[in-house]
Amino acid sequence: MQVPKNNSSLDPPCIFASSCLFAFPDSSPLFISLIQSQRNSYHARRAGQRKEEILQQAAQLRQGVPVVLLLHELSEYEGDWSILPVLPHLYANYGQSASWFFFIEEETRVTLPALLQVLHRYQAQKEWFLGKHLHDNEASIIHHYAFSEDPGSFSYPDPAAGWALSTPLLQRLTERIQYEHLKSDFTIDLEHEIALYIWEEGAGPKLTAVPEFCTERRENCATTFTTYLPNCGDPVSKKDVFVAVKTCQNFHSDRVPVVKATWEKDAEFLEFYSDVTDASIPTISLGVPNTERGHCGKTFAILRRFLKVLTFQVFLIYYSCFLCSGCRMVLSRAAVSRLISSGCSCYSDDAPDDMVLGRCFTSLGVPITHSPLFHQARPDDYSETLISLQQAISFHKHWNIDPVAVYKHWLQDTHPRDEL
Numbered sequence: 001m002q003v004p005k006n007n008s009s010l011d012p013p014c015i016f017a018s019s020c021l022f023a024f025p026d027s028s029p030l031f032i033s034l035i036q037s038q039r040n041s042y043h044a045r046r047a048g049q050r051k052e053e054i055l056q057q058a059a060q061l062r063q064g065v066p067v068v069l070l071l072h073e074l075s076e077y078e079g080d081w082s083i084l085p086v087l088p089h090l091y092a093n094y095g096q097s098a099s100w101f102f103f104i105e106e107e108t109r110v111t112l113p114a115l116l117q118v119l120h121r122y123q124a125q126k127e128w129f130l131g132k133h134l135h136d137n138e139a140s141i142i143h144h145y146a147f148s149e150d151p152g153s154f155s156y157p158d159p160a161a162g163w164a165l166s167t168p169l170l171q172r173l174t175e176r177i178q179y180e181h182l183k184s185d186f187t188i189d190l191e192h193e194i195a196l197y198i199w200e201e202g203a204g205p206k207l208t209a210v211p212e213f214c215t216e217r218r219e220n221c222a223t224t225f226t227t228y229l230p231n232c233g234d235p236v237s238k239k240d241v242f243v244a245v246k247t248c249q250n251f252h253s254d255r256v257p258v259v260k261a262t263w264e265k266d267a268e269f270l271e272f273y274s275d276v277t278d279a280s281i282p283t284i285s286l287g288v289p290n291t292e293r294g295h296c297g298k299t300f301a302i303l304r305r306f307l308k309v310l311t312f313q314v315f316l317i318y319y320s321c322f323l324c325s326g327c328r329m330v331l332s333r334a335a336v337s338r339l340i341s342s343g344c345s346c347y348s349d350d351a352p353d354d355m356v357l358g359r360c361f362t363s364l365g366v367p368i369t370h371s372p373l374f375h376q377a378r379p380d381d382y383s384e385t386l387i388s389l390q391q392a393i394s395f396h397k398h399w400n401i402d403p404v405a406v407y408k409h410w411l412q413d414t415h416p417r418d419e420l
Contacts, residue, residue: 032094033110034103036081036159037070039367042232044072047106057112078362081370082187083194084177091174095167099124104162107226114222118212119164127169129198129205131157132213134191134383142189142377146196155206156195158386160225161213163191165198169205173198188376215389228373229391238268242312244302245272248290252278255398262407269312273302288349296356297349303336328374328394329357335366379410 033054037047051068071080080086083103090101100119104110122128136143136151147154157163165173187193198204214221247256256272264270274283275290275298286301306312313333344360346353361368373393375382378401392410 032090032098032101033068034086034090034101035068035070035108036083036103036105037072038081038106038369039072040369043106043369044070047072050104050106050108050110054110054112057110061112078368082190084173084182084197087170088174088177091167091170095171095174099167100164101167101170102162102164103159104223105159105225107228108160108162109224109226110162111222111224114212114220118210118222122166122208124166125168126166127172127205128164128166128208129157129169129195130165130208130210130213131163132161132215133207133209134158134385136383138380140377140381142381143192146192154195154199155209156192157207158213158215158383159191160215160228160386160389162223163207163213164210169198172204176200215385225389227391228371228389236314238266240312241268241314241316242306242310243267243270243316244306245270246295246298246302247272247274247283249274249276249278250290252281252283256281258398258403258407261404263411266413273298291350294348294350294352296346296351296353299353299357300340300346303331304340306336307333307340329354335361338364338366379406 033051035047035050037044047070051070054068071086074080074086074089077085094101102115102119119130122130133155134157135153135155136147139145139148139151195207199206210222212220212222214223215225217224245256245259252274259272272281272283274281274285275288277283277285286298286305288298288301291297314330316328316330339357339360342360342364344356344363346356358368371393373390375387375392375395378395378397378399379387379392380401387410395406395410
């Protein structure tokens with residue numbers, strides 16, 4: 001597939017958004033690509049590899065050297081990962097010279113000639129929101145039960161396939177953000193919330209499906225996706241990993257047995273922490289009373305025990321629900337040591353532990369790395385198209401499901417391993 005050689009036949013310049021951003025000179029179509037990268041060295045390197053691939057394709061097209069931006073390099077503000085806060089920056093710096101902004105993940109592969117042809121089909125002077133459709137099969141808690149009467153009526157983009165905004169739409173979103181300011185800095189499901197913000201109760205466009213934005217490889221795809229779990233180096237031995245399960249007396253008879261019947265056997269070293277000591281499990285009480293929410297006091301007590309009593313290098317913490325902190329957290333010993341020695345701590349036992357940990361680590365300059373393989377709800381709360389691409393690590397909540405069946409279908413490793 002070839003790009004038309006007559007550049008005048010193409011729409012005005014384009015902007016590519018994902019973890020990296022790039023732009024061609026004025027003599028040819030402009031692309032600014034924003035790759036949704038992270039500060040963690042491994043993820044930054046993967047995003048850099050995507051950037052290099054795009055640069056190499058642009059060189060083969062002989063249309064000049066594009067400008068490529070990585071999301072994590074645009075500012076020090078961690079909230080940029082939710083995309084909406086960074087849109088005014090993109091428009092201010094590139095809105096006058098670009099027609100399209102294209103957003104991809106660090107493992108999204110782009111075929112540049114095909115992408116140029118796809119975008120050429122749409123009039124860049126109009127408001128366009130392009131992507132691969134995802135939709136809910138039932139009302140979902142992570143989407144605040146939006147469109148509960150007809151969940152399939154609203155579509156949002158599959159981030160792995162990439163999604164695009166035309167510059168006129170980006171301009172309107174920028175003006176709205178600057179006028180109204182973002183009402184919340186709390187994001188649960190990024191792409192759904194972006195789609196809702198763009199739709200604006202019918203005042204803005206809905207997502208337009210683009211069949212060439214793909215996840216599975218097939219003919220004529222402009223994008224494809226490899227995996228959310230690439231080879232990131234040598235695995236960690238189970239002997240170096242300590243697993244802490246947070247529970248309470250109320251769950252000793254129903255949730256703890258689920259852990260024991262499923263993944264407990266895969267952990268070399270595991271302890272249950274509760275508000276009471278129960279030798280039959282067994283559980284350990286650290287003297288912190290149970291709370292209805294937050295659980296910060298218990299989390300920090302476990303972290304202190306990890307440093308003082310145990311010698312493992314990697315620390316995993318679970319709720320006894322299903323493997324936010326409700327999804328699961330993984331901490332290195334060095335990170336825990338720095339946290340505890342800093343004096344940063346809970347303002348109350350029932351403070352939200354995930355938010356307190358986020359605030360503490362951010363203030364310490366310790367990067368918090370996001371993985372979409374940790375889920376904060378049940379499988380039924382996600383698009384099956386999306387999670388079928390993933391090798392899921394965890395789900396959250398036992399409500400209205402058979403947790404053992406969920407484990408066997410989505411999580412069970414059929415080939416036991418000695419490392420993680």
